[in-house]
Amino acid sequence: MVGKWAPDPGAMLAQFKKEIGDDAQSASMLPLIxxxxxxxxxxxxxxxxxxxxxxxxxxxxxxxxxxxETAKKVTMTVTDEDGESGGTATIKDGGKKLILSKxxxxxxxxxxxxxxFEKRKVAAxxxxxxxxxx
Numbered sequence: 001m002v003g004k005w006a007p008d009p010g011a012m013l014a015q016f017k018k019e020i021g022d023d024a025q026s027a028s029m030l031p032l033i034x035x036x037x038x039x040x041x042x043x044x045x046x047x048x049x050x051x052x053x054x055x056x057x058x059x060x061x062x063x064x065x066x067x068x069e070t071a072k073k074v075t076m077t078v079t080d081e082d083g084e085s086g087g088t089a090t091i092k093d094g095g096k097k098l099i100l101s102k103x104x105x106x107x108x109x110x111x112x113x114x115x116x117f118e119k120r121k122v123a124a125x126x127x128x129x130x131x132x133x134x
Contacts, residue, residue: 001041001044001074001089002044002045002046003044003098003111004041004042004043004044004071004111004112004113004114004117005035005041005043005044005109005110005111006040006041006042006109006110006116006117006120007040007108007109007110008108008109008110009034009038011060011108012029012037012107012108013033013034013037015031015106015108016030016033017094019095023095024051027082034129035118036053036054038123039042039053039120039123039124039126040052040053041112041117041121041124042107042109043117043119044098046060047062047063048062049062049078049100052092052120052121052125054124055124055126056123058080058081059080060078060079060080061078061079061080062077062078062087062089063076063077064076065077071090072090072091073088073089073091073094074089075088075092076086078102082134085099085103086102086104087101087103088100088101090102091098092132094109094115096110096111097109097110097111097117099110112119
């Protein structure tokens, strides 16, 4: 799971749409969410996950508590700005997809090159343009 990653836009938008249901006010936020996902970059190193998005970087630390080689899944303790909680990381598609799960929410990520990561990281340092207001 160590590597450079970007959100899977299709999977993440489907998840957001499922969560908001028929709420028109929340649905109006989808263009902003899409803009954020286009520039978001995630770096996983040994013991750390750093998410670069919307002009900031957030770092969480993790400690693997259980590894299931067959399922390509690790269970871990995650410490972030909200405190300590449990989470999992699952590798799919031969190492091309990473699913981070914490508190019932999934972040679906696709492996990206170092070049794509750097490009996204620079773009993520700027807040996304709000469609219709740029």
